[in-house]
Amino acid sequence: MANIKLNQQLKRVEISNFEIENQIVFNYFDNLPATERDEKLLRAVYIGILALMEDRISSFLAKTNNELGTELESLKMIFEMKKELFYKSTIKGILAEDEIAEFLNNYFQERRIKDKAFLTGNTAGSLPKNKTGDIICEINGNPDLKIAIECKFDKSVRFGDIESKDIFTRKSDTAWSQLIEAQANREAKVSLIVFDISLVENSILKNFENVGYIPEIGFVAIINSQKGDYSNLAIAYMLARDIALNAKPIELEKDLLAILVNRIIKDINEVLTIKSLVLNNIDNNKAILKQLEKSILLMEFNQEYLKKFLNDGTLTKKDLLDYYSGEDVKDKYKLIEKEINGIF
Template sequence: MATIKLNQKLKRLEIQNFELDNAIVFNYFDNLPTAERDDKLVRALYIGVLALMEDRISSFLSKTSNELGTELESLKMIFEMKKELFYKSTIKGSLAEDDIAEFLNEYFQSKRMPDRALLTGNAAGALARNKTGDIICEVNGNSDLKIVIECKFDKSVKLGPIEGKDLFIRKTDTAWSQLIEADANRNSKVSLIVFDISLVDNSILKFCENVGYIPEIGFIAIIDSQKGDYTNLIIAYMLARDIALNARNVELDKDVLSIIVTRIIKDIHEIKAIKTLVERNIETNREILKQIEKSMLLMDFNQKYLTQFLQTGTLTKKDLLDFYMGEAVKDEFKMIEKEINDL
């Protein structure tokens, strides 16, 4: 007896005693609530028919009854499912990490490079309870010569240059913060952050559309994982590799000094903003006091790091991270802000 029967009078498809032994289909319906399964089955059948009508390879698959045809159909279904899963925020991060590590190891092998890419998983690094730095690449297989890669397939992550960072707002991840944090947490020579072209903030695209470099901070690479285009990752990695292999310590690092001076210039503008606020007769003197206290705290904070840098000629990775994040000065201001609000 045929499984499918066409009711010509009612223009209806009738399926009797139907069973399907397919792991992909089973897993999909197994993850659905019972009440939704019938509706999804109808939609799946309808979409599948449309796909067969429009698909360029449908004629080939329909004529091919051997194992190759079945395998091609399964591969296509897996690809479409993977594409759908990629855009679900809960899992796209881990998929990206796995794919990038796998791609890098295949590239290393094809070029006969002794490097290797290792997933860090849930392992914390040098910073307490910190997991930043998704992939560690050991250059020439040397565990002491590392490039750290952070994967951020997230549109909410902005560029975050230091001259535009406000220490008094809620902490958010930026390309700058993740590069500095990953470098300090995994004790690497160079850090690299990877974005996907379909999930990247405009501030990062304005800075670089392919590969970007922030002096003394790290590299940015924008890939297109859905097209399998990792060219920019390779470019950024090979540049980072050259730096890791050839970088030398100097007595005074002008790039790091530039970062500190940039912050000081930003804070000078903050002080000038106080005068503007007074001249424009702002709503309350309380806001003026807060602004003054902020500037005073920032001047002390920056002076501390500038003095340390000029004395030693460098900042440790942990010091650079603390300087960028400014958590200490933020916490100190909270107490002062409360006192001002109580006036």
């Protein structure tokens, strides 16, 4: 009897008497809390189906050079699969939430902060049937002192400030609406919305380059998940945390708070811009060094064969082949290139 049945009426896949004997799968689920295993199994099936549907993944595997070895093939497969799945709207949000929560918990541990990040995207909050607020961070383990984080890797999400809001148009998610909604739905002190640089709408980039603050609304962080750069999230979170911890139950001069926070963010953005310029300079200088070394090697290589020709009056077919292929130069350059890449 088949294990898989399709319920056409409910559009549901039903699996009975299912078990799998695989050491990798067993070890993965063995390291998970029992409460998380069902959800992770569902995600694994979901991601696997998407991978099977992706022709480019299959094409990639077929073309992989056997000389690379099984482990390298696996690493390349995982990287390409992750990259492909990231851009699929059906799955990129789930992957983003997992990675952001993991980054935050690692960050808390490294900084010896007693905060804890929890995934909440699949559970409703205080608002009926509302799941806005993908991650909740409890400050110092206090469930009454929370920061709500919404992950939006979606180019359709605009800035949406209240001044440009047209209440007669169809409702759509914006940075403003998601920040307000997340804070209300998760009963948080402060809210934060995270965008990815490769999937962010222009109106948001015009307002915030790295980290942003909307007075009385919340924080915006733009990360680069494909490069593993979550530094802007860490900055935005710590600013939000300071406000959550230090805001007093009194009437604040909100305009003054906005001036202070925006000035801090402005200075942070300037530092990040300088860092980017320095890194770009390093990359440019490395490229210049590589080109110089190539030119020097080629001059030495050509000079060597010119000397040989002048001494012998000719070049053998073997000499011509070696001269044409230039393998000796390539091998020398590989070592030099490795040294240059190793420079900061």
